[in-house]
Amino acid sequence: MPTIVFASPKGGAGKSTSAVVLACELARQGAAVTVIDADPNRPVSAWARRPGRPDALEVVADVTEETVIDAIEGAAARAPFVIVDLEGTASLTVAYAISRADLVVIPSQGSQLDAAEAAKAVKLIRQQERAFARRIPHAVLFTRTSAAIRPRTLQHIRGEFEAHGVPALQTQMQEREAFRAIFSFGGTVESLNAGQVSGLEGAARNARAFAAEVVGMLRQSRPAEAA
Numbered sequence: 001m002p003t004i005v006f007a008s009p010k011g012g013a014g015k016s017t018s019a020v021v022l023a024c025e026l027a028r029q030g031a032a033v034t035v036i037d038a039d040p041n042r043p044v045s046a047w048a049r050r051p052g053r054p055d056a057l058e059v060v061a062d063v064t065e066e067t068v069i070d071a072i073e074g075a076a077a078r079a080p081f082v083i084v085d086l087e088g089t090a091s092l093t094v095a096y097a098i099s100r101a102d103l104v105v106i107p108s109q110g111s112q113l114d115a116a117e118a119a120k121a122v123k124l125i126r127q128q129e130r131a132f133a134r135r136i137p138h139a140v141l142f143t144r145t146s147a148a149i150r151p152r153t154l155q156h157i158r159g160e161f162e163a164h165g166v167p168a169l170q171t172q173m174q175e176r177e178a179f180r181a182i183f184s185f186g187g188t189v190e191s192l193n194a195g196q197v198s199g200l201e202g203a204a205r206n207a208r209a210f211a212a213e214v215v216g217m218l219r220q221s222r223p224a225e226a227a
């Protein structure tokens with residue numbers, strides 16, 4: 001079923017964090033989710049080895065350039081949601097994953113320098129659209145933003161992307177300790193200990209809004225299947 005690919009040539013853009021947060025939130029809502037860890041550094045697999053991974057969330061690792069398409073097709077045949085986490089480079093693995101995506105999420109921190117890297121991801125997506133003669137829905141996700149302030153630069157960058165026909169998600173991944181902590185302690189925002197990590201409620205709200213917007217975008221692009 002729908003495949004959501006997190007892509008950006010920039011390391012540290014927030015791909016793995018946002019991918020795991022989305023997967024956990026979909027699993028919390030009761031959907032079976034398969035995360036394909038296609039980054040040779042295996043950040044999602046390392047998270048999954050810690051305690052607290054939701055039962056409905058499966059991680060497929062050891063995916064290579066040769067196996068990524070099979071991995072995506074296999075997962076899509078069994079799970080309602082497939083999420084692909086990629087490494088921060090341009091590679092054949094990245095190109096293949098994008099070619100199979102129902103939605104490509106391009107995480108980017110809200111600076112002009114990061115936006116330039118996100119624009120490279122957009123270029124690659126557009127090449128894949130031409131190569132496969134199909135539309136590949138995609139959107140920028142601003143990450144590590146402030147929950148308190150809405151910087152002008154971010155609005156400016158959003159406007160620039162939109163002027164080039166690239167939508168940005170309304171929901172941003174705010175800079176939240178909880179989104180870091182799940183990689184240290186394992187599990188989900190909900191399973192973290194409120195005594196150890198602050199701001200859990202805000203993080204949970206953020207995760208829900210993010211998942212709702214992603215599901216809404218999938219529905220829009222595949223009305224019959226995702227309805």
Ligand SMILES: Nc1ncnc2c1ncn2[C@@H]1O[C@H](COP(=O)(O)OP(=O)(O)O)[C@@H](O)[C@H]1O
Pocket residue numbers: 008010011012013014015016017018043088107143144145173174175176177179180
């Ligand atoms: N929303 C967020 N809130 C707090 N820290 C974040 C957030 N998103 C990413 N980070 C941190 O930023 C760094 C890079 O994030 P990561 O998800 O690994 O990026 P990528 O997968 O694109 O390389 C990590 O240290 C991660 O903990």
Ligand SMILES: [Mg+2]
Pocket residue numbers: 015016017039043085086087088
């Ligand atoms: Mg990563």
